[in-house]
Amino acid sequence: MSLARMFCRLNGYLQPISKARAPLVSGFIRTQIEVRHWLHTVPQSTSCHWQLQEDSLELNYGGLVMHFAYVWLRDHCHSASCFNSKTNQRNLDTANVELNIRPANTRVDDENIFLTWPDGHVTRYNLSWLAQNSYEGQKQSAMQPHIIWNSDIYTSAKVPSANWDKFMSCDDELKKFLGRFLLYGIAFVEGVPPTVEATETLTQRVSLIRETMYGKMWNFTSDFSRGDTAYTKLALDRHTDTTYFQEPCGIQVFHCLRHEGTGGRTLLVDGFYSAEKVLQKTPENFELLAQVPIKHEYIENVSDHHNHMIGIGPVLNVYPWNNEVYMIRYNNYDRAVINTIPHDIVKRWYVAHRELTTELRKPENELWIKLKPGKVVFIDNWRVLHGRESFTGLRQLCGCYLTRDDFLNTARSLGLHA
């Protein structure tokens, strides 16, 4: 069975990438545009043309051709009766909008287009607002600009660490730190007092701690106090954490408070870099990794800890309008039984998984660091995989998970694009 057919059956709306991701504005419309006479132009503006089509307004503004469905335009009216600008919430009841609504009248000035609806209600749309909020504009830009890296790229960028004192007292230092984290998916703070308390204080400047069954702040050694390999001295291959949650934790923080022994270095790999390589080399493998739902599971029965977690989602979570990966869910230890797809697709999925794994394992993609007391690393758990070398001796690692929404909220409140 083809993947396309399978997803048609499983999930009516889901089409294979090759079709779903093809621009909705195809050559067909482009040809139309070429032969069409633009009927209306904005006075004193050469860069704006518009035309009413059957179901949508076509707008050419600053060289970008955009289409806005009339029902969308009515729904996005920001007049005082339709939108509460104090709360930034919609007042309009969308369910009352006639689905085949068309404007009765259209007028433009230098900066706006005005539509009069059949009931006489007038909506004003600022042209740059339309451009900023169009599908065509969204398609061309990244939701989150990233610098994807391998070891050389990251090392040559010489990304500075933040300093504990400044980090705690100065918003500008925090902003720079968050900016680096958004770009690279990892960021460091140095000079942190080597205690759980200081690590907690530090993280609370960035976001809220996401409490899990491991606790709020954790501070662990290789005592197998919990039923997971993390609590041993064994090496751990690259992975993201909490793949067995429906929403894996957004950020992971590590602070090594103590290590008297050998080994134990931390491995970091940019998952987005490897995913991009797969997309470039074998798009059909990227598509499989983005579409096949995979289960991850955590089953623990050690002393008083009884937990059973299940999370389901593809390895690559991708925005369908621009193919941008926003979350990678990769943990071969915690991956559970695959029974969500038929056998022929299973085989193809393993091929795709192998290609991604091969990319992730290339030595040039590995960034190895030794965590030491005072040096805290923040890791984007939706992007950067971590692992560790086996070790000897007493090693104490503290840290926590942070909620992603609140981290992004902090970043936005400081004026960052997040």
Ligand SMILES: C[N+](C)(C)CCCC[C@H](N)C(=O)O
């Ligand atoms: C970080 N901390 C030690 C608390 C938990 C480790 C969880 C490990 C688990 N296999 C996973 O990858 O999610």
Ligand SMILES: O=C(O)CCC(=O)C(=O)O
């Ligand atoms: O011990 C380490 O360095 C990391 C272990 C790990 O992967 C984790 O705690 O999530």
Ligand SMILES: [Fe+2]
């Ligand atoms: Fe981990």
